[in-house]
Amino acid sequence: MTSITGTAARALAGFGSTSIGRAFGSWLGKIAGGFLVLLLLTAIFAPWITPFDYAAQDLTNGNAPPGWPHLLGTDQFGRDVLSRVIYGARTSLSVSATAIAISITVGMTLGAAAGYIGGMFERAVMTVVDLTWSFPDILIALIFVAIIGPGLTSTTFAIAIAYLAQFTRLTRAQIVRLKRETFIEATVNLGAKPRHILLRHLLPNAITPVIVVGMLAIGDGIVLEATLGFFGLGAQPPTPSWGAMMSSGTAQLFLSPWVIIFPGVVVAVTVIAVNLFGDELIRALDIKDRIRGA
Amino acid sequence: MLEVRDLEVAFGPVAPLSGVNFSINKGETLGIVGESGSGKSLTAMSVMGLLPLSGGRITAGSIMFDGQDLTKLKEPAYRKLRGGRIGLITQNPMTSLDPLQKIGGQVDAVAMLHLGMTPKQARARTVEILGTLRIPEPATICNRYPHQMSGGMKQRIVIAMALAADPDVLVADEPTTALDVTVQAQIMRLLHDLVKDRDLALVLITHDMSVVAQTCDKVVVMYAGRAIEHGPVEAIFDAPQHPYTQALINCIPKGLSEDEHLTGIPGTVPTVLNYPDGCPFHPRCTRAQDICAVERPAVVPFGSGGAACHFAGAAP
């Protein structure tokens, strides 16, 4: 008897073997996807590839411009910018990915329940969801962090909550669309219980657009994390985060602009890559129509 | 009036149509019949010069219309003919009308464009044509929008648009497929009357052999992009020469006799990507021999028709 994770794993496997391949097929997909893979590997192998300890201070060498041995320069405390950017990738990616994973799990559950059960329950859930939908994600995240306090955990949850509405709406839209399909009627006709219909048919078919939107949301999550970090509400020192680096770099803007520029460029490029790859995925999977309305 | 010879059509590297031949005169109804993927709709599109719209082109053959070869025609000249002397009735009336424009305006536009009429003249003509098509209260209908009308009504409007420019030839691509049986009977009766009253040439494209039996004078049977048999309608049904035609007629349930037994044709219709070599029907043919897999049969004349089979004329 397989579980929900088994269903999800199988859905992902089926999806991974065909469609990601197709997204990589176009040249834009190749470039964007390649960058993301590179970023991921960098984040994973950070401890082995960083030239310096990201926390190591060298006050005698503060604000050094890019050159050798500090390829991207140093900040005011003499810490190597390159190493901090690399470790910042770890922070950003793991926070954002975790947050989106939580958001998808909770959002899919809520959305599937709302879509399947329908009636007053659906109305109630969707009203609450639509209310949060009308708040900018930054505001939601800020409110959450203000209540719980700054730090990586609260950042993760803040981002998760900010995007919950999106996944709930998307899943519900998929479920409502799928419910009308003949094969669902056929399954009911076989005498299937609702649980079977949800786990074996509705969720596996609904998951594809959700995964793709999740990818794009990771890009947004990175920006959100950087924003929170910029205000000092995200990762606390000495954990490096792109946002915090940019924040501390503002004071030294004309002295050592590289402290802001490099993290900023990396954030921008990452988000662009995520969006480009996500778009290519949507094109390759031909699911544009399923995402539009959600 | 209209004569198609050895037509071949290609979309990039793929050749969905090869070897289509037929001719039609005024006052005649020609049925082009075939299953899905047989190339019948493509044939209609070729005659209308609409292939470039979907990326196709005519690679061989000729389409003679009133002395002119349409395959050599440039687009501006084609545009004058299309909707003018050659009218097209499309398959799905639900989508062939502009949902945002009133019915009257859509039909008026044809007469104004092709016959140079003023709006007033065009409107008078529209009302007259709608009346001929037995649409009740034509003047009021002109002010309605397509979504306010039923399927059968919409199809009559489409026919009106095709008639408005006083065509010589009408090409009807599955005009009744999306309609109920009783409505189909009405529309086919209408088309029949139009052909008789106006001495039109009607090219009727359909998958339904019964419709062909009821309404057509001549028949062309298509399979996998080729015209594999043609002839007068009685000959085709009484003594079909091609095994596919014979088998196809046997697939149609009549429901009148206890002894009737349907079996179908084994296998599936080939798609354009895997047309068989030699005779396209040979993998499914009960009479196929070695030569059928290798050599493409030429059309063997029979009476006033012909069949593309190495063994045409043999008893079934």
Add this chain to the structure above:
Amino acid sequence: MTNKLEVRNLSKQFISPGGPFSKARAMHAVNDVSFDLPTGRVIGVVGESGCGKSTLARLILRLIEPTTGSLSFDGDDLLAQPPAAMRRLRADMQMVFQDPYSAIDPRFTVGRAVMEPFEVQGRKPAGTHAEEIDRLLTMVGLNPGLANSFPHQISGGQKQRVGIARALALRPSLLVLDEPTASLDVSVQAQIISLLEELRDDLGLTYLFISHDLSLVRYFCDEILVMYLGRVVEALPDTSLPARHPYTKTLMDSTFAPDPKQRRVIAPLEGEVPSPFDLPPGCAFAERCPHATDICRRETPTLAKIDGHAVACHHPL
């Protein structure tokens, strides 16, 4: 002969909710339908768009709940069954759907699709899974090698055969076929119909066959029910009988024969099927009927039998 199915006064009403600009409106998709389906027989339900035949098919299988009426299957009151019992009963009454392209989950392989009934009903096949898949696919004339194919890799006719195999996996006694060949080519349609005939004989099935194609129904079925706007207007106990209801006559006349020598000059029926909302009183066919009189516009005719042949008409032919 026992009755596999007994339908009495079955009705389904749909309500279109009003809004700020329109009132709520009601219509009967199926209106007061009664008939018996004897075990082992094939009854055809024929009609045009809006006649309610598809809704009837779903009511019979309780995929939609009727508004009023009663339904008994093998003598058991179907509408009184609680959900769990109903789910178990479904194994005995299956449906073959109209659109083979959407009747199978696109993520399921053919093998998984035909075995799903076992999974759903918690039953085990006689042999191994692989043996059962082989048996089912061979039974419907498919190559067992297709077990690992996906729906998008096989043709429409093959998809429909998979649908039939799935429906027959648990050996039901009743099969409802909702226009099973409507979207298939004529040559494939004949294959599928031939298969269905074989299966009926081999497995002793009872069929309810829904179609808009009168010739096909006449060929395949033992009896015919003709529906118009939700009502049964005629019930022919034998498919060779002539029509007694004017609508059935029009339907028969409009169905062309594949024989040019049998051309008809028909006076086609004027108008089209009216909207089922806001139906006028009396016979629903009265406004289009060439024989309509005053009583037709006042009183709805009921289905009355004359020598076993039932008609709902004030002036049967």
